[in-house]
Amino acid sequence: MSLDAKIPQGPLAEKWSKHKFNLKLVNPANKRKYDVIVVGTGLAGASAAASLAELGYNVKAFCFQDSPRRAHSIAAQGGINAAKNYQNDGDSVYRLFYDTIKGGDYRAREGNVYRLAEVSVNIIDQCVAQGVPFAREYGGLLDNRSFGGSQVSRTFYARGQTGQQLLLGAYSALNRQIHKGTVKMYTRTEMLDVVTVDGQAKGIITRNLTTGEIDTHTGHAVLLCTGGYGNVFYLSTNAIGSNVTAAWRAHKRGAFFANPCYTQIHPTCIPVTGDHQSKLTLMSESLRNDGRVWAPKTVEVAEKLRKKEITADQVKEDERDYFLERKYPSFGNLVPRDVASRNAKEMVDEGRGVGGSGFAVFLDFADAIKRLGQEAVAAKYGNLFDMYYQITDEDPYKQPMRIYPAVHYTMGGLWVDYNLSTNVPGLYALGECNFSDHGANRLGASALMQGLADGYFVIPYTLGDYLATIGPKPVDANNPAFAKTKQEVAERINRLLALKGTKTVNEYHRDLGHIMWEYCGMARTEEGLTKAKGLISALRADFWKNALVVGTNEEVNASLEKAGRVADFLELGELMVDDALMRRESCGGHFRLESQTEEGEALRDDDHFAFVGAWEYKGDNQPEVLNKEDLNFEFVHLTQRSYK
Amino acid sequence: MNLTLKVWRQKDAKSTGKMVTYRAENISPDMSFLEMLDVVNESLTLKGDEPIHFDHDCREGICGMCSLYINGRPHGPKKAITTCQLHMRSFHDGETITIEPWRAGPFPVIKDLIVDRSSFDRIQQAGGFVSVNTGGVPDANIIPIPKVIADEAFNSATCIGCGACVAACKNASAMLFVSAKVSQLGMLPQGQPERWSRVQAMVAQMDAEGFGNCTNTGACEAECPKEITLTNISRMNNDFFSAKLFREEGVHENSGGGE
Secondary structure, eight states, X not given: OOOOOOOOXXXXXXXXXXXXXXXXXXXXXXXXXOEEEEEOOSHHHHHXXXXXXXHTOEEEEEOSSSSGGGSGGGGOOSOEEOOOOTTOSSOOHHHHHHHHHHHTTTOSXXXXXXXXXXXXXXXXXXXXXXXXXXXXXXXXXBOOBOOTXXXXXXXXXXXXXXXXXXXXXXXXXXXXXXXXXXXXXXOSEEEEEEEEXXXXXXXXXXXXXXXXXXXXXXXXXXXXXXXXXXXXXXSSSSOTTOOSXXXXXXXXXXXXXXXXXXXXXXXXXXXXXXXXXOOOOBOOGGGGGTOEEEEESSHHHHHHHHTTSSOGGGSOGGGEEOHXXXXXTTTGGGSOHHHHHXXXXXXXXXXXXXXXXXXXXXXXXXXXXXXXXXXXXHHHHHHXXXXXXXXXXXXXXXXXXXXXXXXXXXXXEEOOOTTSBOSSTTEEEOXXXXXXXXXXXXXXXXXXXXXHIIIIIIHHHHHHHHHHHHOSOOOOTTSHHHHHHXXXXXXXXXXXXXXXXXXXXXXXXXXXXXXXXXXXXXXXXXXXXXXXXXXXXXXXXXHHHHEEOOXXXXXXXXXXXXXXXXXXXXXXXXXXXXXXXXXXXXXXXXXXXTSBOTXXXXXXXXXXXXEXXXXXXXXXXXOOEEEEEEOOOXXXXXXXXXXX | OOEEEEEEEOSSTTSOOXXXXXXXXXXXXXXXXXXXXXXXXXXXXXXXXXXXXXXXXXXXXXXXXXXXXETTEETOSSTTOOGGGOBXXXXXXXXXXXXXXXXXXXXXXXXXXXXXXXXXXXXXXXXXXXXXXXXXXXXTTSSOOOHHXXXXXXXXXXXXXXXXXXXXXXXXXXXXHHHHHHHHHHHSGGGGGGHHHHHXXXXXXXXXXXXBOOOSOOHHXXXXXXXXXXXXXXXXXXXXXXXXXXXXXXXXXXXXXXX
């Protein structure tokens, strides 16, 4: 199947405005005749649901949490990028576009990324108007800080809780519409399938997580805003409930899954302490504005630190290797995430890791505290320092943080065109759920930007075009497709409940995570990936024989919820490995050991791999088929990425 | 560490609940409280028993989903953290720990330790917003906001909506929660146009949900994981009385505000 991304022709800066003009409109009186389903209420979902309801559409919004305010966007710490150039430091829409394309290692679409940079400025205006309390200067104007992969200060922030403040802004806009009756909100409700009629998405099947009731919902369009799939690794910075089920179910109904192997391993997380651990905690990238990353120069010193014979402050300046500053003098500690992560791993591989396990490097604030004073450092990062202290019982004001990379974000996701439509008409994917804007590596503070861009400023335009095309005729809930899909969902639940083996679902999840981290994590090889494929397939087969699920459907049942999600992760994991095997190059977060420069940087193969890999589901236990969307670079010259 | 847990078990909203005793064995002091419960739940599951149900999601203290009344205190013994950030090093070997759900009429139990906090959402829906549509807003820097005001609005805005304030209060008052949003928007220039109608609408919904009044005990402030201060309640009272005495005529009937 040929994949048409529907990127408008013409100069970069005119594509979006021309496209908006060419899109069909739905007249105001007709809008209320359309039902739009929005699944997920994070930044993308809440902003889309609110904006579409403001326009006059009937919106039904769904989240599995007890309130839309809990979506995991709430946990984003560092900030949101926007090309405002308030700092007069040379920023522009084009520079944000260029940084994002380069940061993504030239594996994202020019058209999409330019649009993202273009609407970034509107997002900040919108949020301020909602009452989002961004950080400000004494003069009363908005403050900015720097993030990785850029040499300008364009990141807006609200202490280390930017995601919380932005989400609460979108949640308030959503609440206003719920109060008006234009959005019907379903909480504690999980989407378990998409209903398609004649190849078009016309509704969803949900399970009420309180009563177990399986319901059908009709809509003229379905928007999936269900986040990423980082929890396939078991340990990640995602929330415990974050899952791939909605996206995966859509995939099995025909939506292509693009670039699943592009996962972001974030360099600065609190290291793993043991097998009991249920999740990992991020320490925001913003900390690299003032924190200096280092490891001991020699294995001997590292060994002493690991055995706690000495403490970090006793390591003399000339025994320290500030390896990011040394290797990348122009970007220093603010290199992009993939580069920082790989370098931390390299230190550990060389035996220079610290902490009890040796799987950590230092992030040191001693210089910043000396320069700015403890109070100023606390004002910027106080909540992060507190969080670190709670988890590790170590005071980062007195000794450097120990950090190590952890799974954080997934650049891959459902394939969408320029209109955010999947290849299934009527089915859209927004935010982290889609694959579109970050290429093979996302820059810091760009996830919040993309989620809100999609929800506030893209979908309200592009969805209208589709709705105007299909017309406002009500969706027929009696179409047999609804009953049939509902029946399939119920059968799957019964299959899961019938699993009365000896191993808990959580153990399967942990096993899958170990395989993914070992073979499909920061460094990947042909041999390792091939091995992983066999291991995952065997684990999946074992799951359906030997897993243990307790309770019944007609109640709150965490065991059942988790079983459904893990079953989907077990399928996704294999596709990620297939994708990583297929992509015989390194790019961004996808690092194939076979493909690196002499200096150990990711080496792309543009001749063979400058494409989006979109996978097509062909039935249970059938190999998926690869569809390619060629990436054409008209405006940016492809080079080996350098942050030196 | 080995611990004895006394846990509230309740099948659903209609059933009667009771305290059940469990053993938590081989618990590492580095585990979080919820990870300790995970361990207990794994062993219950392996025995074919129903695991203990509790709300949780981000496990980094920001989503507000986790709750738990631990040894008589919301979010346990430590100050300014949520249950997910509470670590077992705060307990000692052999200790008996009592775990109950939030106890308040407007937070009915759904199952075990899970309660229904949708009353909080309904209060926010009644007025916790600035009525601006997407698009057509002015440039973000057009209105300078003094840093102290922006910072104080931010402090109020850090509320995570967990409900610890209600759980801690002998009156099951939601004043701290409601006042945090009223204060945040009431302090910012963007919140001025609806300042008086907002406070009345939110207070009316708070009353309709059955939350009690504030009698200035301060338990909410003491237990709030985000250290939202009582000052917010003063600000809300001030705005509420101003609205009632001088500005009520400006409020539409359907946005609440009835006494």
